[in-house]
Amino acid sequence: MSRPQEDLVPRIVRVEEVRQETPDTRSLKLAFDDPAVRDNFTFKPGQFGLVSVFGVGEAVFCIASPPIWKGFFEVSVKEVGKLTSAIHDLEPGDTAGFRGPYGNSFPYEENFGRNMVFVGGGIGLAPLRPLIWQTLADRDKFGDVYIVYGSRSVNDIVYRADLEEWGGRDDVKMVTTVDPGGEDETWKGEVGLVPQILEKVNPPSDSVLVTCGPPIMIKFVFMSAKKLGLKPADVVTTLEMKMKCGVGTCGRCNIGSRYVCRDGPVFTLEQMQALPNEF
Amino acid sequence: MISKERLLDAIREAGAKDYAVFAPVAKDAGVMLEEIDDPASINFDHVLTVNTLKDVGLPRVEALAEFDRDARTMEAIRDDDGKVLVFGSRPCDAAAQKILDAILIGEITDSRYAARRERMVMMTLACSTADDACFCSSMGYGPHDPTGSDVLLLPKGTEFIVRSHTPRGEEFLRELGMTPDADVEGDPPPELKRKVETGGLKEKLDKNFDDPIWNSVSENCVSCGACFYMCPTCHCFDVIDESGLSRGRRLRLWDTCSFAGFTKMASHQPRVGRHARYRQRIMHKFKYTVDNVNLVACVGDGRCIRACPYGVDLCEVLEALVGNE
Numbered sequence: 383m384s385r386p387q388e389d390l391v392p393r394i395v396r397v398e399e400v401r402q403e404t405p406d407t408r409s410l411k412l413a414f415d416d417p418a419v420r421d422n423f424t425f426k427p428g429q430f431g432l433v434s435v436f437g438v439g440e441a442v443f444c445i446a447s448p449p450i451w452k453g454f455f456e457v458s459v460k461e462v463g464k465l466t467s468a469i470h471d472l473e474p475g476d477t478a479g480f481r482g483p484y485g486n487s488f489p490y491e492e493n494f495g496r497n498m499v500f501v502g503g504g505i506g507l508a509p510l511r512p513l514i515w516q517t518l519a520d521r522d523k524f525g526d527v528y529i530v531y532g533s534r535s536v537n538d539i540v541y542r543a544d545l546e547e548w549g550g551r552d553d554v555k556m557v558t559t560v561d562p563g564g565e566d567e568t569w570k571g572e573v574g575l576v577p578q579i580l581e582k583v584n585p586p587s588d589s590v591l592v593t594c595g596p597p598i599m600i601k602f603v604f605m606s607a608k609k610l611g612l613k614p615a616d617v618v619t620t621l622e623m624k625m626k627c628g629v630g631t632c633g634r635c636n637i638g639s640r641y642v643c644r645d646g647p648v649f650t651l652e653q654m655q656a657l658p659n660e661f
Numbered sequence: 662m663i664s665k666e667r668l669l670d671a672i673r674e675a676g677a678k679d680y681a682v683f684a685p686v687a688k689d690a691g692v693m694l695e696e697i698d699d700p701a702s703i704n705f706d707h708v709l710t711v712n713t714l715k716d717v718g719l720p721r722v723e724a725l726a727e728f729d730r731d732a733r734t735m736e737a738i739r740d741d742d743g744k745v746l747v748f749g750s751r752p753c754d755a756a757a758q759k760i761l762d763a764i765l766i767g768e769i770t771d772s773r774y775a776a777r778r779e780r781m782v783m784m785t786l787a788c789s790t791a792d793d794a795c796f797c798s799s800m801g802y803g804p805h806d807p808t809g810s811d812v813l814l815l816p817k818g819t820e821f822i823v824r825s826h827t828p829r830g831e832e833f834l835r836e837l838g839m840t841p842d843a844d845v846e847g848d849p850p851p852e853l854k855r856k857v858e859t860g861g862l863k864e865k866l867d868k869n870f871d872d873p874i875w876n877s878v879s880e881n882c883v884s885c886g887a888c889f890y891m892c893p894t895c896h897c898f899d900v901i902d903e904s905g906l907s908r909g910r911r912l913r914l915w916d917t918c919s920f921a922g923f924t925k926m927a928s929h930q931p932r933v934g935r936h937a938r939y940r941q942r943i944m945h946k947f948k949y950t951v952d953n954v955n956l957v958a959c960v961g962d963g964r965c966i967r968a969c970p971y972g973v974d975l976c977e978v979l980e981a982l983v984g985n986e
Contacts (some may be wrong), residue, residue, distance in 0.1 A: 384884075389772045390900060390913070391726045391737040415679075415733065436728035436735065437906045462927035477733045597929055624926050626900045629769045633897030633945070634923060637931075639952035644769065658870040659933050 390627060392434045392479030393419055397472045398454055401539040405462045408470055408503055409446065412480060413454040423564075424483075425449055427490070427512035428620055428648045431482020431629055433457055435468040442625045444647075445483060446508040448515035458508045458540065460619065482630040485647050488592060490511045496616075497525040499585045501603055503576050503595025504533050507540055509510035509620045509647075511592055521553055527583050530554040532576035532595075547612030557583055577602040585644060587611030592618045597661060604651055621661055636661050662820045662842055671837045672700040673746055674793040678836065680782070682716050685710045694750060703749060709962060713893035714754050715915075717747055718761065718777045723913045725773075735836035738910070741776035746833075747788045751795045753962040755809030757893030760781065760811065762956040764896060766934040771774075782833045785810035786821075788851055794977055795962030796855040803958055804850040815847030822847045825924070825975045855963070857976040859947075862983050866948040872942070874985045878978045879939035881971040888973070889917035894958040895948070897923075918942055943978065 412433075414420040427613035433554055442586035447456035453609045459469045472478060490513075498517055502510050531550055533539045539558070549556040557600055561570035572579050576599055585591070589614055593603045600619050607617045623635035623642040630644030638657045640646065649657075676682050676698075685692045687702045692707035694716060715721070724738045751810035762778060765771040766869075779788060788795075788804035797803055807813045811830030814821040825831045825841040834841060869875075889895040897972045903909035916923060918941040950958040959975075965975050 389725070389739075390736055391911075392735055394733055394735060434735070434902075434911075436730045436911075437902050437904060439902045439904075440900065452845075466927070475720070477730060479728075479735050484701065597931070621928070622925050622929075623931065626916075629768065631765055631771050631896070632900070633918070634916075636722055636941075636945075636949060638944075639949040660870075 383479065386409075390481070392432065392440065392481040395478050395480045397476045397478060399474055400472065403458060403542075404538050407458060407538075408461075408539055409456050409458040409541075410469070410478075411447075411454050411456050412478065414480070415477075419451035420453060423455070425455075426483070426487030427516050428485035428487035428509060429485050430459075430509075430628070430647060431480050431484060432625070433459075433469060434479030435465060435472070436479060436483075438468040440481075441465050442628065442643075445619070446511050448455070448512035449501030449586065450516060450519055458505060460505050468563070476525050482628065485643055486645070488620070488648050489590075490516070493590050494523045495525060496610070497528070497586055497589040497605065499528040499530070499580075499583075499589045499591040500582055501530045501576060501591060501593035503593075503594070503599040503603050504538060505540055506593075506599070507531055508594075510592060511541060511544065513592060514544075518548070518551070518554070526585070526589075527554050527609070528583060528589070529554060529581055530559070530576060530580050531556070532559040532560050532561070532579060532599075533564065536560055536566050536569050538564070556581070573601075575602070577606040580606045585610065588616075590616045594620050597621075604654075607651065614652035614655060617651050619645045619649060619651070619654070621649060622647065623661070662817065662843065663814075663839065664820050668814070668821060671699040672703070672746070673747045676700070677697055678744075682746045682748060684748040685750070694747075698915055703882055705749070705786070706790075708795065709753070709964065711891075712752055712893070714747060714758055714963075715761075715893065715896070717745060717781065718758065719765075719771075719774050719896055719898075719915075721915045723773065723909045725913050726911045726952045728909060728911060732932070735911075739776070740779075741773050743780060745777065745781045745922055746784060747781060748784045750783070750916055751788055751808065751962070752804060752806045752808070753795075753802060753814070753960040753986065754786055754893050755783050755785045755857055756797075756802045756806060756960045757809070757879065757962070759809040760925070760950070760956050760958050760960070761872055762785075764950065767954070773939035775828070781880040782812070782829060782877055784809050784812040784814065784830075787813055787815045789816045789848065791853050791870050792963070792967075793854060794966040795853050796857055796963055798853050799855070799857045799859065799957055799958060799976075800961035805847070806854070808827060812841075817845070817847045828931065831889070842873075845945055854975060857979050859979055859983060861945055863951055865985065866944060868986065869982070870944075872985065875936040878943075878981055879936040881973050882919065882935055882939050884935055884938060886917045886919040887968040887971060888975075889942070890915065891964035891968040893960060893962055893964070896974055898960065910973045911948065918945065923969070943982070948980075949986045
């Protein structure tokens, strides 16, 4: 890396491809302009970075592609405000900025041999996606693999191609669901909230569960995990907070004494039980 | 011992040796710490400067980079080179610098702040007076405390005793041909009227996150942010772009947990309510920073007390927290 990340200045990336995930969510395939940076860019599933649109600003997004895909990386962006709509205005060939990777990552090698349960809600599948692909690349190193994915409605399902591929594998037990009322006549998955569906799937109590979604979903998934008998140390999530620096100095993303950018974004339920309820 | 005249000559010489000199000068708004040209303008008899050393090490507005969308460039801007002499700030402000150092220079380093600190010499003027808001001694410092100072000048009559407290201070004195004084006692430090007992505070804060006391202690806070702006240890910042331009600068600005927008995301606000924001301010100073770098992020300079338009008094709040069962 040619420049210390702490100077808060992004590197130039080029938009290679834009994929419309849902009516309000797009995935962007980004590549660093500088070939040396592009070739040396490494990260771990769970890490994040800040995407800049010059003249608008920057914000935090998880890296949504696995590190085993080389030469580019992806971010998925839901249009919710000024910066995210500026990101949505980007077209292939356009310039943006990126700095990262920042933060810790999902536990990985220590889970070899374990059953894995991935529980995603809405765009919250984005940070799990690199971990799922990585896990499937090392499929023989893990026990059973479960994926529970839910969205508000059929129209809000992201990463359809990925879900189709995962669901088609006979070494993955995948269940998709939509919130009640979100189904249409073509829907063949479950109807119900993610935590309920997770309990119905009933993965073994010695599993490792990794979840991300809206904060309220995460809180209910924690309760379901408890009901299923999972150990708090084996329940893992990744949190989102407003961040400006990404490295622990801007003072914005703390929950209690822990900074989500520096000490997280990945936390176990066990770690979170020691934190105040302010997320 | 050194007379005021000789001291001013030494500062003049530092200026000639390419030090940018920051010192207290009287302005309409009060005595401000500013970059000066003529040491004759230095004010010696204030209690505290209105502003803090953040203006030197962590400026309120700082350009991080310049972008050009069409040319596809984002070039870092650095203006942290050059030697700086900070003359005449008070011991509490010097101590605050030590706290910022612990937070911003470490495992993860704010490279701009660190570069400025690297080139900064702190020649502190020990206090001869204190006002009703000063409570540095309750925070473990004092009107003559050397924490954070490279050189400490202790008043003795109309002259000053020179004490060096760091290798950098020694080197600076040598550079200016000054010698530190040993075995001379200065005038006694001023008595502080205000005292606050904070024994047991940390243990309380470890447990009282959900206590209703946060509602009562924050009752008069209007989230104006004056306390943070004046605080020598508040260091949170925002990063924004000069907007709507294809060419412009990315800026870093001071920001505060007092403002509701501080943690507000498009779809989620984790910190709801004024009491929660006030709690964050107190927790950050008296618990979180202790947990992370083993220092309380308060030096008892009292600026937040002087600045608050609604009379929120930090010492009273701390006492209420300590006394709360």
